[in-house]
Amino acid sequence: MASIKFYFAIYVALLLLAVSKVVFMELLDYWAAVGGIMLSAAVKTGLIAGFYQHLVDEPRAVTWVVLMAVAAVLLLASAATFSIT
Amino acid sequence: MSEHGLPPKSSIKRWLVTTNHKDIGILYILTSLFFLIFGGTLALLIRLQLWTSGEFILSGSAFGQAVTAHGLVMVFFFLSPFAFGFANYIVPLQIGADDLAFPRLNALSYWLYLFAGLLFLISFFQGGSLEAGWTMYAPLNLPTYMPNPGASTVVGALLMFVASVTVSTINFVVTIHQMKADGLSLWNLPMFTWSILLTVWMMLIAFAALGAALLILGADHVLDTVYFTEVEGGSLLWAHLFWFFGHPEVYIVFFPALGVMLETFQTFTGRRLIGRKWVILAMILVTLQSFLVWMHHMFLTTINLEIKTLMMAMTIGISLPFDLIVFAMIYTLIKGRIRWTTPFLFNFGALVLFIIGGITGVFLGAIVLDYEFRGTYWVVAHFHYVMVAGGTALFGGLYYWWPKITGKMYDEYLGKMHFGAYFVGFNLLYFAMFMSWEMPRRVFTYHTGFEAYNQMATIGGFILGASFLIMFYNFYQSWYRGPVADGNPWEYSRTAEWATDSPPPLENWEGIPNYEKGFLEFVDRPEGLTDGGHGEDHHDRHPDHASIWPLTISLTTFIGLAGLMLWGEHIVYNTLFIVGLFATLVAAVGFAREDFYAPMPDWGARWPFEGIHKNKFGMWIFLASDIVIFGAFIGAYIFIRWGYGWEAWQTIPPEALPGLVNTFVLLTSSFTVILALVYAQRGNQKGLVASLIATFGLATLFLVIKSWEWNYLLPEAETLPEATIALFTFDWDPLIGTEGPALDASIQHSTYYVTTGLHAIHILIGMIALGYLAIRAYHGAYLDDEQPVENVGLYWHFVDIAWVFLFPLFYIL
CATH class of the missing domain: 1.20.120.80 (Cytochrome c oxidase, subunit III, four-helix bundle)
Known part of the structure; x- marks a missing residue:
């Protein structure tokens, strides 16, 4: 279990990443902003899951279970969308 | 009170409060057999209707409802719960556990399943049930096109069933990974347990996708949202969500049956499964591949040719590991010495039927052939040769484990009679459908040239149905007058459930099962411990086996859902929803506050889930399911928006x-x-x-x-x-x-x-x-x-x- 200072540092990083989404939209062209925003969301997810949910401390297989679920939805969304492209 | 707070088996109260895995297994089996009779009766009505072309005993609407309910009841409320009746009873015994990891959640799964089935039945009395086939294709699944009020109730019933499956999935994943006997590795798990383990991993992803699809469909029904009526891809969205669940569902239904086949082939040939390691690897491969082929069910839609071609290749690919599994079974039969008992006959029959079902499915995996076959009885025949082949193996499983569950032997002669009538009836019924492969499915008008095949199928259907009278009579006789079965009535059985009494005591074992020396032995439970030698901090406490809250939560959820799905139709439904909602909250608090002790063994949590408490592990499994639900919602949004034109979309806020x-x-x-x-x-x-x-x-x-x-x-x-x-x-x-x-x-x-x-x-x-x-x-x-x-x-x-x-x-x- 980490210290409150560490959790606070993660919290600040999450706030900055949240703001970054709006900034990307203002500064970049549309599709570059989409990429930036999704990257920012992925990093936020990694910080929350890794350190607030302590995935880094759990057996690695738990991370694989989560990634398996994420992979399933990415597959469903991307293949379905591609099918009507 | 006879068994640690649990009333005796003769008391009705016991069956309402029990959390013991064997009791729950029996409840699952009995309830699923009720739904077999219900779904089977609907099937016979369908067959009678098809005796001749055109309206006969059913109206068009009644035929549509019968076909839909037959499919949904047989797939959801009979086949899988029947298999999970065995899983409940047998898996803890096979892995050397006293019970499942979360006994109350196990009872909750059962009661949710039962009340989901009752909700389904109620739909027939609400001005008509769903008429959209078991695939519930959009937009037929919507009130705009199919206004029967009971259709909304069916959506609620299926949502409740998905909740039951999710709870069950969490329980079995945690149990099999964390409650194995000391020294029993994953690799050495019995084949039936392996089949259930892979089934629940598939269920985790597949049923979450179905849950998302049903939640959206529920919104379209209750809130009049327009997901599935959306012109740009609404129907396709349903097809994607449904078949992303639906194809793995075929294996979810079939794998437990495969597990029974693998167990019984070993027991009744006296041979260890040949190529066991490769069979397990092939099953793992099928588990993964099952999520990569769903669009072969959509070849007749407007999805593009590139994805169709890819799905065709993947479909051919999934047949390869199945080939290996089938050849391993055949080779085991060849190398062993077969005992032609009733369980073996059913499982051997299942193998034959599955081979026919599998080969005829390859035709449907090819795009061009599928164009020809998709809308015909070829698909109906193929589907039943696969799914009912699974059912055939499970009936074999019922004979196989009957002595273990009841402590009585059945009559072999009657069992073989049952198999003979069953096998003849099955093939008359379904092979006639192959013969009439040019006949369009889903309608009851057909060219008179198909009449002979249809009449042959109807006769076969009634023989198949009548064969179950022999089975029920056999079990009735056995229960009341059958000879007593000892702990192990089969000479060459090799799994742990046969190493205890028939039926087993409440907590399964006198000693503690242990495999550290490479074979099963029992070590003494430490003196002074009443919790079975488990390492948690309640050594002076005995595990609990009774709780009223699973039944209560399921009942209140049933009331709430019955009201919600027809919200606004009548003040009664509005009231039911509000009462059900608040009662469920109260019941959930009661569940949480109850002091219920279900210990875990010290040695259970090993690779790959070592060092994580069962509650936290269960929460992660639940979250994985929730990831799929949210992901499917987000995926649906992306799909619809892409079809609409991504940048033309107007953001609401x-x-x-x-x-x-x-x-x-x-x-x-x-x-x-x-x-x-x-x-x-x-x-x-x-x-x-x-x-x-x-x-x-x-x-x-x-x-x-x-x-x-x-x-x-x-x-x-x-x-x-x-x-x-x-x-x-x-x-x-x-x-x-x-x-x-x-x-x-x-x-x-x-x-x-x-x-x-x-x-x-x-x-x-x-x-x-x-x-x-x-x-x-x-x-x-x-x-x-x-x-x-x-x-x-x-x-x-x-x-x-x-x-x-x-x-x-x-x-x-």
Whole structure:
């Protein structure tokens, strides 16, 4: 279990990443902003899951279970969308 | 009270409160057999109708309802629950456990299943049930096109069934990974347990996708959203969501049957399965591949040729590991010495039928052939040769484990008679469908040239149905007058369930099963311990086996769902929903407050899930399921928006600011909930209570901002009915009338309100949990055991993560 200072540092990083989404939209062209925003969301997810949910401390297989679920939805969304492209 | 607080088996009360895995297994088997009779009766009605072309004994609508209910009842309410009756009874015995990891959740799974089935049955008395086939294709599954009120109830029943499956999945994943006997590795698990393990991993992903599809369909029914009536891809969206679940479902139904075949082939040939390691690897491969072929069910839709070609190749690919499994079984039969008992006959028959079903399926995997076969009885025949082949193996399983469950032997002669009638009836029924492969399915008018085949099929159907009279008579005779079976009635059985009495005692074993020396032996339970030698800190306490709360929660959920799905149809339904909702909350608190002891063995949690408590492990499995549900909602949004034109899409909230503020609110709540965990670990009660209250307050603030935003946006939608606006602006008066709420403004409104609404429901559930924790923490709880705080925190962080994606998708992009 980490210290409150560490959790606070993660919290600040999450706030900055949240703001970054709006900034990307203002500064970049549309599709570059989409990429930036999704990257920012992925990093936020990694910080929350890794350190607030302590995935880094759990057996690695738990991370694989989560990634398996994420992979399933990415597959469903991307293949379905591609099918009507 | 006879067995540690559990009433005797002769008492009805026992069957209402039991959490013991063997009792639950028996309840599953009996209930599923009831649904077999119900679904089978519908099948016979269908066959009678098809005796001649055109209207005969059923109207068009009744035929549509019978076909739909037959499919849904047989697949959801008979086949899988029948298999999980065995899984409940046998898997803990095979792995050397005393019970499942979460006995109360096991009972909850069963009662949710039973009440889901009852809700389905009620739909027939509500002015007509669903008429859309078991695939429930859009837009036939919508009130606009199929206005039977009972159709909405069917959606609710299936949602309840998905809830049952999800709870069961969590339980079996944790049990098999964490409750194996000492020295029993994953690799050496019995084949039936392997088949259940892979089945539940598939169920985890597949049923979550079905759950998402049904939640969206439920919104289309209750809130009049327009997902599946959307011109640009609404029907295709349903097909994608359904078949992403539907193809793995074939293996979810078949794998337990395969497990029974593999067990019985070993027992009745006296041979260990040849190529056992390769069979396990092939089954793992099929598990993965099952999620890569779903669009071969959609070759006749407008999906592009590239994806069709890819799916065709993947479909051919999935037949390869099955070839290996089939050859391993055949080779085991060749090398062994077969004992032609009833269980073996059924399983051998199942293998033959499955080979025919598998080969005829290859035709459907090829795009060009599928164009010809898809709408015909070829598909019906192939499907039944596969699915009912699974059922055939499971009936073999019922004969195989009957002596273990009842302690009595059945009559072999009657068993073989049953098999003979069953096999003849089956092939008359379904092979006639191959012969009439040019006949269109789903309708009861056909060319007179097919009449002879249809009459042959009808005769076969009645022979098949009558064969079960022999089975029930055989079991009736056995139960009352059959010879006593000892612990192991089969000479060459090799799995642990045969190493205890028939039926086993309440906690299965006298000693503790142990495989450390490479074979099963029993070590003495440590003296002075009454919990079975488990390592947790309740050594002076005996495990509990009874709880009334699983039944109560299921009953109240049943009442609430029955009301919700027909909300606005009548004041009675509105009342049922409100009463059911509040009663479920009360029952859930009762469940949480109950002091129920279900110990875990010290040695159980090994690779790959070592060192994680069962409750936390269970929460992670649940979250994986929730990831798929949220992911499917987001995927549905992306799919619909892509079809509509991504950049032509109008984002509903005019400003991103409320969403951004709510992002800050949720992130802050994630920080406060982690503070709660820190304070709990430090034994700081004030800090713990304050952190939980702060989290609760932030959640409230989130919902206040959200409701303000909806308040602001909803009146802007010109076409929204008054009742809808009332629902979301918390003006409840108009809702007491008979007008149901509706969200029929546009697909943009539908996706925005339904997806953020799902998130808001998650917030509300989290608030209930946080409120409960805060009250208990105020009274001194969690300072010496912070696990509940950590597990609720895991859920809360997930809700935060979901918003991380919803905010940009629905506010910015």
